[in-house]
Amino acid sequence: MNFELDEEHKMLQAAVREFAEKEIMPYGKEYDEKREYPMEIYRKAAKLGYIGASIPEEYNGAGMDVLAEAIISIEFARADSGIGSAIDLAVLGVPMIMRFGSEEQRENFMARVLKGEGPSAIAITEPDCGTDVAAIKTRAIKDGDEWILNGTKTFITNGSVGIFTIVLAKTAKTNPPHRGISAFIVEPEREGYTARQIDKMGMRCHDTCEIMLNGVRIPEDHLVGRENNGFYQLMAFFNESRIKIGAIHLGIALGAYERALSYAKERKSFGKPLIEHQAIAFKLAEMYTAIEASRLLVLKAAWLVDKGKADPALSSAAKLYASETAVKVTYEAVQIFGGYGYSKEYDVERFYRDARVGTIYEGTSEAQKIVISRKLAGKIRV
Numbered sequence: 001m002n003f004e005l006d007e008e009h010k011m012l013q014a015a016v017r018e019f020a021e022k023e024i025m026p027y028g029k030e031y032d033e034k035r036e037y038p039m040e041i042y043r044k045a046a047k048l049g050y051i052g053a054s055i056p057e058e059y060n061g062a063g064m065d066v067l068a069e070a071i072i073s074i075e076f077a078r079a080d081s082g083i084g085s086a087i088d089l090a091v092l093g094v095p096m097i098m099r100f101g102s103e104e105q106r107e108n109f110m111a112r113v114l115k116g117e118g119p120s121a122i123a124i125t126e127p128d129c130g131t132d133v134a135a136i137k138t139r140a141i142k143d144g145d146e147w148i149l150n151g152t153k154t155f156i157t158n159g160s161v162g163i164f165t166i167v168l169a170k171t172a173k174t175n176p177p178h179r180g181i182s183a184f185i186v187e188p189e190r191e192g193y194t195a196r197q198i199d200k201m202g203m204r205c206h207d208t209c210e211i212m213l214n215g216v217r218i219p220e221d222h223l224v225g226r227e228n229n230g231f232y233q234l235m236a237f238f239n240e241s242r243i244k245i246g247a248i249h250l251g252i253a254l255g256a257y258e259r260a261l262s263y264a265k266e267r268k269s270f271g272k273p274l275i276e277h278q279a280i281a282f283k284l285a286e287m288y289t290a291i292e293a294s295r296l297l298v299l300k301a302a303w304l305v306d307k308g309k310a311d312p313a314l315s316s317a318a319k320l321y322a323s324e325t326a327v328k329v330t331y332e333a334v335q336i337f338g339g340y341g342y343s344k345e346y347d348v349e350r351f352y353r354d355a356r357v358g359t360i361y362e363g364t365s366e367a368q369k370i371v372i373s374r375k376l377a378g379k380i381r382v
């Protein structure tokens with residue numbers, strides 16, 4: 001057993017930290033206020049191979065592994081919760097194509113995201129269903145050599161700034177319903193694709209949209225993987241994407257903790273630094289412990305994927321624990337800063353707002369517990 005990163009991963013971590021502190025950290029407040037997707041910062045990161053680092057070099061990836069991606073996610077979000085996660089989630093549409101797509105789809109769509117042409121999206125959630133994925137109503141009907149899509153998707157990250165969206169749609173009436181779902185590549189410029197921004201509590205520089213699909217026609221080669229296999233492809237996608245969300249929220253927790261720790265060493269009350277008061281010191285001790293536990297879960301889940309032993313329950317546990325930790329740690333960081341924590345002068349109020357979505361998107365905390373408990377009951381075989 002070895003808990004140390006190898007030389008290659010250590011070097012990556014140091015390089016990404018340097019990049020993130022220079023190119024991300026100073027701009028968090030600005031992008032949060034102007035509510036704009038940080039396209040130029042995403043492009044700079046892509047040029048350095050930090051977007052989709054686990055994808056082979058022939059598709060513009062860095063040819064590294066899922067552990068490397070987790071390290072990058074942590075460093076980006078540590079620098080800034082909003083920008084860091086926004087540019088990291090540029091790859092949302094990538095894993096489905098990498099794993100199940102055709103060679104043409106990898107070259108014509110996936111590789112462009114890693115090159116810096118624009119982010120990608122995955123549209124699962126609908127106004128009437130999120131957790132219950134099998135209940136989606138968006139339909140795709142075959143018409144000659146085209147598919148026609150109709151439906152509404154909501155809360156779609158990168159739904160308007162992306163170069164493509166992977167859309168999950170019903171392609172057959174089946175019992176059980178999850179067997180009749182397929183995945184499609186849809187470009188936002190297609191006729192009938194419209195996107196509306198959703199105003200939200202945090203992650204304000206993220207592009208989060210409601211998407212209307214009104215008779216959108218796409219060529220038949222835009223089907224990703226096999227027809228009616230979309231639900232299973234999605235479950236494979238979640239094994240990795242939940243590790244990424246866990247890593248992002250671990251980074252958010254780390255960023256808030258570090259800021260609170262330095263503040264507690266500088267700020268004085270009753271003649272001594274805050275950290276000399278046990279109530280504050282114990283908060284920091286608990287924050288530190290939860291962050292270290294999250295780190296072990298996230299990095300182990302990533303390591304298992306790299307070993308070809310992806311474990312859905314551990315990916316869910318990593319996402320569950322790290323995102324709940326981020327909510328608690330950012331809450332305490334605001335508390336340690338006192339009134340300044342509530343003001344826009346310091347980063348922690350933004351980290352606090354941005355952390356909150358972690359227990360909701362990519363499956364709620366309750367949904368993660370469903371996955372974990374199904375594995376414990378022997379209903380998921382790994």
Ligand SMILES: Cc1cc2nc3c(=O)[nH]c(=O)nc-3n(C[C@H](O)[C@H](O)[C@H](O)COP(=O)(O)OP(=O)(O)OC[C@H]3O[C@@H](n4cnc5c(N)ncnc54)[C@H](O)[C@@H]3O)c2cc1C
Binds near residue numbers: 123125155203362366
């Ligand atoms: C900022 C943001 C970005 C997002 N990005 C994307 C994206 O890119 N693509 C995408 O497809 N979606 C995205 N989502 C949507 C997100 O994944 C869903 O909001 C989430 O899966 C929950 O679905 P819902 O909102 O419909 O809640 P519901 O499914 O209606 O659930 C409501 C509540 O009930 C609980 N619940 C539901 N069913 C059960 C059950 N069986 N047992 C116990 N509790 C249950 C849930 O945990 C939750 O607390 C995003 C959401 C946000 C806020």
